[in-house]
Amino acid sequence: MIKLKLEALEHPAPSNVDINDRKVFASTILWLEDQKIRQYKIEDREDLRKVDQLDIWEQAYDNYKTDLCMPEFRTPLEEFTWLLGYAIRLEFLDAPDNYKVINSIEITKQQKKSAAPSIKAENFFDNLDFNSKEFIAGVRSLANKLKVPQHPNHLVQLEAIARVVHERLSPSAKNRQAVTGKPFPFEKGDDVVTDDTALDYPVRILRLLQIQSLRELQTKINETIVAVQELTANPRTDTKLGKVGR
Structure with a gap:
């Protein structure tokens, strides 16, 4: 996913970005600031350019995260993922027309929608x-x-x-x-879900989600059966309606 986002941002070498290498990480952050985010003026990026002096760069990076109002993350991967998403969002806001594909059917739907009467709701979430x-x-x-x-x-x-x-x-x-217990290592199973290694991991996740959905359905079925059994095992009767003899 990181590679795809870097490709979307037109990074010159998306396959060679190793975020575990702190110098590569710093260089990529600098590239994002120079080319996409542009939070600082050019003259204010001096400390971010000191990727060979990591002690200075780390302090500049901490200030940079604060200025971007970045949430607190636990790992560099989470920080890098957030920065990529932020850069992509800025790219879209700079030229939204480049990402819109509107055909005649969509235009017709919009026209019909605008012609429909508007209903004002008093729901708090609407505003x-x-x-x-x-x-x-x-x-x-x-x-x-x-x-x-x-x-x-x-x-x-x-x-x-x-x-x-x-x-x-x-x-x-x-x-x-x-x-409780240890998470199931589904990504290390011996069974091959698909021959495509790129699809194997997401298919395994989808399979587990399907199993979870089936288990939830079975639980609801069992709860329904128990409720019906309790109702039929202890029926309520009205003795006033009973008759003895003819």
Whole structure:
């Protein structure tokens, strides 16, 4: 995914970026600032250019993250992923028309939509700006409290938060036992899902998600069966309606 994002940003050597090499990491951050992000003026990027003096560069990088309002991440990979997503977003905002493909069918749909009567809802969320800095900061803060991994797209992260709340904090999860033990190393299985190595990993994930979905369905079926059995095993009768004899 990092390689694809670097290619989208037209990086000169996306396959050679090793973020585990701190010097390469620093050089790539400098490239993103020079070519895409441009948070600083050219003369203010002097310390970021000192990739051969990592002690100076590290301090400049810490200041750079603060100026970008970057959320707190645990690993350089998460920081780098966030920066790539931020750079891509800026690229889109600079020239949104280059990324829009509108055909005649879509135009017709928009015209029909505009002709339809508008309904004003009084829902609080209708007036909420989901891309405001305050909303994004709230999502990041809530994710940190719930220990949800960071994601460049705050809306995707919000979906993960909603799932954690539903699975662990909702009333239905009150008596549910917490999942313990070591994570299953599905990526190291001997069974080959597909011959394409690039597709093998995501296919394994999709297969586990399908198994989880089937288990949830089976759980709901079992709960329904138990509820029906309790109802039929203890029926309520009205003795006033009974008759003895003719």
